[in-house]
Amino acid sequence: MDDILLLDAIERYLREEMSPEERAYFENLRNTTPEIDQMVVEHNMFLHQIADYSANIQIKQTLHEVHQNLLERGDLNEGGTLNTKGKVIQFFNKYKRVTTIAASVGGVIALFISGLAMYFSTAVNDPKLEQLGKDLEVVKKNQQYQGNIINEVTSKIPINARLLSGGSGFLVDVKGYIVTNAHILKGTGAIVVNSKGKEFKSSIVLIDHVKDLAILKINDDEYEAIKSIPYTIQKSNSDLGEEIFTLGYPRNEIVYGMGYLSAKSGFNGDSLSYQIQISANPGNSGGPVFNKNGEVIGVLSTKQAQADGVAFAVKSKNIHSIIEDLKKSDTAFQRVKLPNKSSLKGVERKVQINKLEDCVYFVKAYGK
Amino acid sequence: MKGDTNEQALLKGLAHNDSKAVEIIYKDNFNMIQTFILNNNGSYDEARDIFQEAMIALYEKSQTDSFVLTCQIKTYLYSVCRRLWLKRLQQMGRFTGSVDGFEETVAVEEDLETHEKRNAEFVIMDRALNSLGEPCKSLLQGYYLKKMDMTALAAEFGYTNADNAKNQKYKCLMRLKKLFFSQYNIGE
Numbered sequence: 001m002d003d004i005l006l007l008d009a010i011e012r013y014l015r016e017e018m019s020p021e022e023r024a025y026f027e028n029l030r031n032t033t034p035e036i037d038q039m040v041v042e043h044n045m046f047l048h049q050i051a052d053y054s055a056n057i058q059i060k061q062t063l064h065e066v067h068q069n070l071l072e073r074g075d076l077n078e079g080g081t082l083n084t085k086g087k088v089i090q091f092f093n094k095y096k097r098v099t100t101i102a103a104s105v106g107g108v109i110a111l112f113i114s115g116l117a118m119y120f121s122t123a124v125n126d127p128k129l130e131q132l133g134k135d136l137e138v139v140k141k142n143q144q145y146q147g148n149i150i151n152e153v154t155s156k157i158p159i160n161a162r163l164l165s166g167g168s169g170f171l172v173d174v175k176g177y178i179v180t181n182a183h184i185l186k187g188t189g190a191i192v193v194n195s196k197g198k199e200f201k202s203s204i205v206l207i208d209h210v211k212d213l214a215i216l217k218i219n220d221d222e223y224e225a226i227k228s229i230p231y232t233i234q235k236s237n238s239d240l241g242e243e244i245f246t247l248g249y250p251r252n253e254i255v256y257g258m259g260y261l262s263a264k265s266g267f268n269g270d271s272l273s274y275q276i277q278i279s280a281n282p283g284n285s286g287g288p289v290f291n292k293n294g295e296v297i298g299v300l301s302t303k304q305a306q307a308d309g310v311a312f313a314v315k316s317k318n319i320h321s322i323i324e325d326l327k328k329s330d331t332a333f334q335r336v337k338l339p340n341k342s343s344l345k346g347v348e349r350k351v352q353i354n355k356l357e358d359c360v361y362f363v364k365a366y367g368k
Numbered sequence: 369m370k371g372d373t374n375e376q377a378l379l380k381g382l383a384h385n386d387s388k389a390v391e392i393i394y395k396d397n398f399n400m401i402q403t404f405i406l407n408n409n410g411s412y413d414e415a416r417d418i419f420q421e422a423m424i425a426l427y428e429k430s431q432t433d434s435f436v437l438t439c440q441i442k443t444y445l446y447s448v449c450r451r452l453w454l455k456r457l458q459q460m461g462r463f464t465g466s467v468d469g470f471e472e473t474v475a476v477e478e479d480l481e482t483h484e485k486r487n488a489e490f491v492i493m494d495r496a497l498n499s500l501g502e503p504c505k506s507l508l509q510g511y512y513l514k515k516m517d518m519t520a521l522a523a524e525f526g527y528t529n530a531d532n533a534k535n536q537k538y539k540c541l542m543r544l545k546k547l548f549f550s551q552y553n554i555g556e
Contacts, residue, residue, distance in 0.1 A: 042545075059427050
């Protein structure tokens with residue numbers, strides 16, 4: 001009989017894979033042939049050896065794995081580095097959730113404290129804050145880029161006057177009243193440029209350094225009042241997490257930015273402003289901060305110098321109060337009226353911007 | 369009696385190489401053994417070796433048909449470890465004459481003898497397998513240890529069909545058996 005077939009038969013016999021007839025035949029063969037019987041016994045023993053050997057490898061592996069697992073969980077202690085590793089992992093596993101919570105609480109507290117640290121000081125004078133008005137150099141540089149417009153600038157700016165700073169502003173009354181930041185208006189007067197690059201002469205009619213707000217009035221024959229302003233100025237406070245966007249002039253072109261309201265108070269807990277998360281650059285100052293419905297909720301004013309994306313906006317209700325102040329200051333301003341109809345709710349952002357950009361102006365301040 | 373049923377269940381798990389059961393036994397007993405070894409001139413590594421050796425001895429014992437553990441797992445493991453450690457200390461010439469430890473012990477000499485004999489057999493098998501060379505070693509491991517069928521093995525090793533693989537396996541097996549039994553019989 002072929003050896004291979006025989007061995008195969010023996011293996012099948014030992015694994016009890018034979019059919020009853022075959023098994024009977026094979027057992028008969030074992031009985032009558034001592035050599036085959038011997039082979040069966042020997043092979044059976046050998047297979048057991050192999051099986052035990054295999055089981056031994058497996059239990060060793062299990063033991064090794066269990067040991068490693070227990071070590072990692074810190075249930076075992078083996079001193080030295082392994083011990084530390086076990087402990088660290090154990091502690092990590094144990095306090096994972098607590099750590100996460102603590103970290104977020106810590107984060108919130110850190111933000112809060114950074115806001116609280118200098119509650120009573122004027123935010124504007126703090127070195128940690130950067131006013132977003134463009135300084136002279138930047139504006140000068142921009143003028144050089146502007147080619148044609150530079151002639152217009154000189155034409156609108158009174159002779160002998162120097163350009164001091166720039167920023168953004170936005171209409172609050174179709175008659176040409178523009179709200180901007182007080183810190184932009186360093187000089188004696190300002191011109192405003194609309195999104196199409198057209199310049200208009202304007203005068204500062206009210207400036208409030210505490211609120212860091214100012215009102216300009218366009219005094220230019222070329223100014224054509226638009227029919228209506230598509231946004232309202234929100235009187236109430238906005239909610240945390242609210243999606244916001246802004247339009248402004250960090251460059252000579254209008255720039256859109258998006259972010260969210262991150263705190264209900266501003267730098268050092270300044271209750272006049274919000275903290276917002278948005279990328280703001282010099283030139284964005286005085287620009288409007290809109291909520292997703294296209295309503296003005298604030299005026300972008302400063303950003304935290306060391307923290308990227310952290311900016312502050314003067315709350316829009318302050319616009320209401322300075323308009324009241326303005327009305328009181330002179331009877332000529334009695335008829336100033338803030339817009340009362342918001343027409344951008346639920347409209348696609350592109351369309352909102354399209355409508356809004358006509359109302360956002362580039363403000364350039366000059367002085368002698 | 370609850371403890372006893374628990375221990376029985378654990379031993380049953382161990383006999384089937386169930387990692388959950390192994391883990392429980394491990395966790396409950398390792399520290400005691402480690403302390404014992406460390407207190408008696410041993411290192412962390414040695415503690416692990418000795419303990420795992422004892423676990424394997426218990427595993428082998430649990431495999432036998434006539435298996436009964438007449439004491440607690442803890443006592444048994446401690447006894448084995450103590451015995452193994454004493455032996456190792458003697459071999460290394462580190463034995464100082466007395467070993468500290470006040471746990472009760474049971475007689476494990478017989479079990480350890482069986483265990484050592486088995487270990488010797490495994491060493492022989494290991495040596496035989498390793499001197500086979502490839503692809504014989506992997507082929508036989510695939511068939512006898514990993515329990516793969518001939519068709520899968522033929523595919524894995526690139527034989528054109530299962531019969532050719534079987535042929536090759538037969539040749540390898542014959543060599544392995546020869547290697548193994550030559551050593552094994554010397555050992556006897």
